[in-house]
Each structure stands twice: as structure tokens, then as C-alpha cells.
Amino acid sequence: MEDYKYLFKVVLIGEAGVGKTCLVRRFTQGLFPPGQAATIGVDFMIKTVEIDGDKVKLQIWDTAGQEKFRSITQSYYRAAHGLVLVYDVCSQNTFDALPQWMVDIESFANQKVMSYLVGNKTDRGDAREVPTHIGKQFADRYEMKFLETSAKEADNVDKLFIDMATILTEEIRSRRLVPDSQSADISKDTKSISSCAQCFKL
């Protein structure tokens, strides 16, 4: 009866207005909401994808970028398997804030968390302020994955999340991600009861 094999929690973080919610919406609902209001606190979406024949469920926690919600959003980092740190390629400020975000990640998130740096809004090519190679450099320095996306044009959005799911799945398969109670389950679906119980460890 399980409709998925692995479950991963992905948390999106980054300055206000970089397009986190739009990325999630584009991925989960396939639409680009024009005039999206600022997220309050945290938002939640879910999407199941198939990776190499296994169903993988992504729980996506979309946090508010506003400073005043910082404390509650930070509390969501810890349980995350994957973190997506988003900045706006058309805004140097959002890029400059990245080191602070890295500090937050280091202090609040799980050490083995997989993190992805994403430069959003590539569709506005003329207004670009952060060149691709700069973003790439930053990502390399912190050993993160790097991708530039456009939620509006649906450019690279699916690739981003599928990529994450693939990497996380591979990690779990190779058991590099120690399956403690917080992380995804290693399916030992011998009996229905045990798998049932497993589900609540998620």
C-alpha cells in the first residue's frame, strides 16, 4: 500500500523575493503565479517523482525570506535532507547575502545535508547582475551543486528537483546517508505492519 519508496524533505531558503515560492509552484503545480505575495512563515508542498523506477516523495518546505520569520524558518532546516539556497541573478544584494545564509546552514542544518545553490530569474537576461561563473565559483567554494533557473520559463526547474531526488536516492542506496530515525527509510517491506510503522519514522 506504500505509494512511495523514499521520502525526502527539501527546504528552500534565500532572501525575500528571489522566487522560492515560484520555483516550488512551478515544480509542483506547473504554473507560474504572477504577483505572488510574500510567504508567511513557511509553506508546504508535496510532489512524487520517479527515479530509476522507484517512487520518491519530495516534501518541499518553502520558507519565508523575510527577516522577521527567520527564527521559525530556521527550525525547519534541521530535519531537511536537501537545502535549496536561492538567489536572484538580477540582484547583487541577494547574492551578497549568501555567506550569511551559509552560516545559518552550518549552525542549524544537519551536517550531511545536501545543498544546492540556485540562481533564479535567468529569463531577465538584460537585468542580470550576477554572472554565471561567479555563482558557480561560490558554489564550488562551499561544495554545493549549482544551477541557474527560471521559474517563469520553467527553465531548469524540473531538472533541479529531479537532480536533488536522484542524488539523495543514490546516497541512500549507497547508504552514505545513515538512515537514522530522522532520515528516509530503508525499505524493509517484509511485512505490512513493519512498513506501516516505518512510515511514521519519517
Next chain:
Amino acid sequence: MSCVGCCKAIKPRYKRLVDDIFPVNPQDGLVKNNMDKLTFYALSSPEKLDRIGEYLASKLSRDVARKRYTLVKIAMDALDQLLVSCHDYSLNLFVESFLKMVQKLLECDELELQVLATASFVKFANIEEDTPSYHRRYDFFVSKFSVMCHGGTNNDKQRSRIRLSGVKGLQGVVRKTVSDELQVNIWDPIHMDKIVPSLLYNMHDPGFVPVDIESTKDDEHPAQVAETVLRDLICRASYGNLKPVLRPILVHMDNHKLWTPPTFVVKCFKIVMYSVQQQYAYVVIQALMSHLDTHQKSAPDIKAAIVDVLFEAVIIAAGASVGPSVLDVFNTLVKHLRISLDNKSSDETIRAQEKKFEESLINTIGQFANNLPDYQKIEIMMFVMAKFPQFTAEESYGLQMDVQLQTMLLKTLLKVATKYKTVNMANAFPQEFLQPLLRMSLFEEPGMRIIVQEILHTLIDRHENSEKLRHVQVIRDVAKMGIKLEKVSRPDSLFMKKHGSQFYWYLCENMRLESNKVDNFEALYRTMALITVETGSRDIVSDLIRLALDMQNISMNDLSLPLTHKCAIHALVGALLCLVAQICELPELLQYTLEILECRKTEAPHMLPEFAFNRKNRPNSASELHVTILTDFNHKLYPEVETLRDSWVFQQEAISSILMSAEVDVSRLSTSFIQKPLGVSEVDGNRSMSDVNSIVMDFESPEASPMQGRRRETEEITVESLKKMLAEDPKVRREEEERKRLEIVNTFRNDPFEEIVARAEAKSNHFHNKLNEILSMVSRGSDSPAMLRGASKQPPTILDIQFPDLYVY
């Protein structure tokens, strides 16, 4: 997994029963009869319950995926009913599938389903399970319900619903987990950091106005429910769990900038204080204090807000507020007072805010002190006094000290002192407290001197007479003034006998200060009057009269005082004697006093309180008043030439004979208070080493205040000196002393500072040498423990206390 196939005939019985509860037409709702059958089956064979749950869950998730929401509702309904009817050990496994379904519903986008799921979850939360479940986790629920609490749909009604669901869901989680230690630890910061801000966020809904508390509809507002949940949470929190709850509250206030204005914060902390278990109330206070510490550099208005909150919290917490670390609390508050004062900003508005902050700090300190037992209040006052700079660095006495800081500290002291209920003078004024307090009464700044006097007032006054004695006036009938009197208790009069001289000396010294204003004189008068009223009896009457006469002498002999001051002192003496005579029941003295005053009325009206303390003109400002008095006196009332006739002043001989006839011991009347402390400067090298034993004798007088000790030293106890004293005309001797005193005063007034320092150093060196000699002698020659104790104890006190006095001039 569900590979049984679709052929109905070979399905197991429980599956058939479950299938039957779903109607053919989804709109018809749950098939009641079949539901009953299912319930009965589940009850009679509980081992099948988990299978039923599992099957229902799989059906439900299929329906969700196909968006057949009516069927979903039916399935949830069935689940709820099963849950409620099966209070059994087998419930445990069933719950697993139940929770999975709730999660499934919460995960989907549909608002209706989320609300439905929450409602089911709340129902589940209200069921008491008797078998604990160790592996059940609520991480997802906490996270998701917190998200719902922040629901941001544009539709007002929907938003309210989703938030309400979220809050209720959180309540459910808390209820479910809080009572059971085997369950997941809900108090873990990872949960509390989500739960608490979500509750606060809803409580702070600006759209929510609790206009009518009575209406039941309000109960359904997220803000209202959130408040209830918070109360619930706090009152369940034990000592160790309180911090994880409080921390997010404080952080939330910081992040959302809710400190200014502090209305919401105050509201929150009132909720917290009223809900928290009484014995842990001080944890809240401590949390606020440490939060204040972290805000050291923040804007003063934020700090003021924190202190305001603290103040409110302390009121509510009452007795339990301070907790084990009393001094720590006060230390923190005083430290902030200091930081705030050091923080001299040129900006007017910031300065004004700092002022406000300081005021609220002082009030809070007062409030804290209010909750302490009386003996601790004195301790606190001593502690605050120790913060005065000059007690740590003697050189800076009265010079480099920050006047503002001192004023603030004095105000703090006053605040604490007003909370103190004096029962017994000896308890209110332990020696270690009285001494520095009196020393402070000689501050340079007149405003500060007034505060010190006020502290004395509130400590001495036990019958709320202070107000009635506010003005210097000749009281002809004490009873009419409504002054409450009580028979003076023996300990009190003993105390005054022993320590009164300290008060008197400092009062006299105060009189001498040129910077005195009308308010100062009034404050001094009030102190004396209160001493008289509270402790006045025949035992100390001669001391009080001596005090009055001494002050009169000051005004007659001290040439440096301005005219106004002299008149004020004369007037004050008159009023005081009048009061003393009545309190101590000496009608002849009263008669004599009134005669003198009558005489003044006709011949020297400027020596009467009505003139000297005339504040009719401009009662608001003390300094202006000062000027008015000056002009008044110079132009209208005061005679051109400064004259004093004997008939205007009180004569010692006359008073002494009156007292003698009233059978009052007058022996103390002839020893003036003025000279005593100055005697120290006269003790110079002429005492030979053979006197050592007599010095030791001095030290032996057990609780002798330094001054009393000093007196004996001046009047050396040798037969020779006694003889001389007898032979000498007392007046000559007094004049001699006066001359010496003036000399000393002049030296200190006119000589360059360095010279005085040098002299003092030389003297202290000398003293040290002598001390060493004594100590070596004692260790060699004497085995009396009293001597040892006296010798080792007293000298440092003398060093400590005497030198600052010298610097006063």
C-alpha cells in the same frame, strides 16, 4: 502489497465490511447500518482492527489521488467512529494507519481536507491511550500544523479557518505528547521553535479585536484559541522545559519588532506569568533578565520595554519572583542602569528614552525589593550603596563621580527604602548601613542631599508623619497637627542613645553647607523632627536639645554662611525646640521657647520660620525661591547690620536649668557634637608610647562608632587631663576648640589640594607606624583575646572611614 485481486467473493470479511460502508452514490454519506456492523466486528475481533485500518487507509489514499473528496470524508468519518468506539489495547496499530491517513490528507492541497484531517487528529488527541507508543513521531504534524498557522490565503474566511485548524492541531499534538514521558519530547527546541512562534503569530493578529469576550463566537477566533493553547503549554511546562518555550517567545518579539509599543509583549508575558507554575515564575524573570543582557546595545526604547515587561511580571509573580539569586537580579538591574547612564548620547530623543528606561529600571528594582523580606531590603540597599564610586576609589570622592549615576542610585535606594517597613530602628539602621548612608548625606550636590534625607525620612517614619512635618513651622499644639505618636520602645531609645550622635553630627555638618537650598533645610528639619517624633523621649531629650544648640552655634559662629542660611537655621532651631519640648513633655521648655520666639516676632522677625522659609512667592522652583528670599530679606525684612541679641537666641544655661528642674540628665548637654569627628586631626604625635594601653582600652569599647572612639581620644583619659578639665573654664576651652576647628576648616578650605594630600599621607604613615608598633606590642605582650580582636579590627575601620571625612572640606 494489496494483491488480493478484485474479485469480491474471495475478499476477506473485514474488507467486505469496509467496502459496504461506502454508499453507491457518494452524496448519500456513510451507510449507517453497515458502519454499525463494521464497528461491532471490530469490537468483537480487535485483532482485525489494524487490518481494517490499513485497508481503509489504502482506499482513502486512492480516493485522494482521484480527488473523490466526498468519499474521503466518509472514510475519515468511519475512521473517527472506529477510533472512538475501540478503546482498546489493539488501538495502537490502528492508530498507525489512522495517522498515516491524517498525514496524507494534510499533504494535499485541498484546504477542506486539511481542516477535516485536523479535526480528526484533534479527536484522536483527546483519546487517552493506555498503551504507550514508543515509535510514534509527530515531527510532520508539528511542522505542518505550524505551516497552517501561517496560512496566507487571500480569502479572509479561509485563512481564518486554516489558521484555526493549525492552532487546534498544535494543541492536539501538545496534549497528546505532553503528559507522557515515553512519547516524543515535545519540549525539544526543534518543536518549540515552530509551535511557539506560530501561536504568537496568531495571537498578534491585528485584525482580531476582543471586543466582546462573552460571545461564544470569539472562542473560535485563531487568536483566542492560540492564547488558550499557549496558556495550556506554559502551565504544563516544568522547570527544565520552560526555557525552550520562553526563548522562542523572546526571539519572536525581537524578530517581529514587537517590543515597541510593548502592549502585546506585556499581554503575552501576563499570560505567561499567570499560567506558569508558581514555583517556576522566577525562571521567566531570569529569562527576561538575560534577554535584557543581550539587548545591552539596543535602542533604549526596546530596553525600556523589556524592563516594563519585567516590572509587570514581577508584580504578578510576587513572592516567588526573585528566586535564589537575589543579589544577581539586583546586580543586573543596577548594571544596566549604569550602562544606560554611561551611554551619553547627544541626541535629545534618545536621551529622553534613556531617561524613561532608567525610570522604569528604578521602578522595577523597587518592585523587586517589595517582594523581599525586610532584612533583605536593607541588604539590597547596602548592595546598591556599594555601587557608589567613592566607596571603591576614595580619591574620586565627590569629584569625578558622575552626578547622574549617583542621583539614579540614590533614587533606587529611595525606592527600595520606601518599600521597607520600619519596625525597629536598630534593624532598620545596622551600623554597616547607617554609616555610609550618613556619609552620603554630605554630597556636594544639594539635590542629592535631599534624596539622602528622604531616604532617612522614609526609614525613620513609621506613622506617616513625614507629610505633616513637611514645612518648618512653629507647632504650638502637636495633637492638632494630627501627628501620630507612640510610646517609644526601649530598643529604639537605646539605639538612639548609642547611635544618635552619628545622626546629629551629620545633621550639623549638613547645616554648614553653603550650597543648601530651602528644600535642603526643610529636609533636614524633617529628619530631625521625625527623629524627635519617633524616638523622642526623656532619655535622649538632652541630645536633641544639644543638637539644636549646636546648630544655633553654627549659625552664630560660622561667619562664612550667608545671611539667609543663618536665619533659616535660627528659625529651624526654634521650630525644632518647640517640637522637642512637646514630644518630650517639658512644659517649661516649651514656655521658654515660645518666649524667645515671641521676642523674635517683635524684634527679629527674620529669625522666624514664617519668614525664613517663606515660599509663598514662588513655591515651584527651589533656586528661584532662594533668590526671592534673598531679595526679600535684603530689601524689606532683613536689618542692614547683622546683629544678634541674647534675647533672640536660646541660652544653654537657661535650658539646662529648665531641664535640671524637670529632672533630666543634663550631663550630655555640655558636650557638643560638632567637635567629635574633627578630633581625629588633633591626635598627633604628642601621645607617647606609654599610652598604648589606654589606646587598647579605646579599642575595647565594643561597638563604639568611630566617632565615639574619637571622642575618648581627644579627651585623654589621664588623671592629668581630668584635673585640667576641672580647672579649666568650660567656655574658654570651648572657644579654644572652636578656634582650632576653624583653623582646620580653613586649612582644608584654602590650602592647595596637594598639600592636604601630603599632610593626610604623612598622617596616615604615622598612623601606620603606630599601628605596627601597637600590633607588635600586642602580639608580644598581651594574650587577652579581646585586645587582639580589638586591635586587629578597629584600625582598618578608622582608616576606611576617617579619610573620606577629611576630604569633605
